Amino acid sequence: MPTAILFDIGLTVIHPSGEVMLAEARAEIPGFDAAPHHLVAALLLAAEARHLPLPLGLDGDGKVAVTWGMLAGLPPETSLKVWRRMMARDDLYCELDAGAVELLRGLRERGIKVGAVSNSDGMLPQELLHFGLAGYFDTVIDSALVSIEKPNPGIFHAALDALDVTAGQCWFVGDGLVNDILGARSIGVGLAVLYDRLEVYGHLPAVAKVHRLDQLLMWLDHIALPGTNREK
Secondary structure (H helix, E strand, O other), X not given: OOOEEEEOOEOOOEEEOHHHHHHHHHHHOOOOOOOHHHHHHHHHHHOOHHHOOOXXXXXXXXXXXXXXXXXXXXXXXXXXXXXXXXXXXOOOEEEEOOXXXXXXXXXXXXXXXXXXXXXXXXXXXXXXXXXXXXXXXOEEEEHHHHOOOOOOHHHHHHHHHHHOOXXXXXXXXEOOHHHHHHHHHHOOOOEEEEEOOOOOOOOOOOOEEEOOOOHHHHHHHHHHOOOOOOOO
């Protein structure tokens, strides 16, 4: 049984609105059509393009923007314009995951410490407060406030130190393969769990994966059952 579970927040606990993305795309290309959830799925796949060497001449955000647009069917220059506008909107990240409150409440009931570790803009504590989640987290690590971004091990260690736990006592849950899964594994967490809400990753060998956050409670209860092979 883990002593603590750390969570990424954006695209894991709080999701962007595909309707907002679609509205901004149509502002540039009237008549543009795409299913809103496909635009969100495109962002899930593009989110870590900042780690790629291409396209040349773009910063990290630009690489994500162009990759997102390519997956959504938008030209590069249009993608950059749409991206800048939609990222400036306060209502882009407006959807609380359907299973978030049940999960966080369940972790509290089971005596498990909870932390947030997110590449954010310095407003993560206020964002959690806005969604009524602040009281569920024992520590909140915002990359902009600690000047370290995932997958740098330092940001994970900041959370472990704040919770007074070792990496092996901790699970990490997030939507990103590089920032979250590989980053968490690099510090030796007990389990790194990929939250593949829209099932965009298919089958990945040796990667623990859930499609709903409440599945984590079932995993925890199974571990705790006396006489099971997973008892700890």
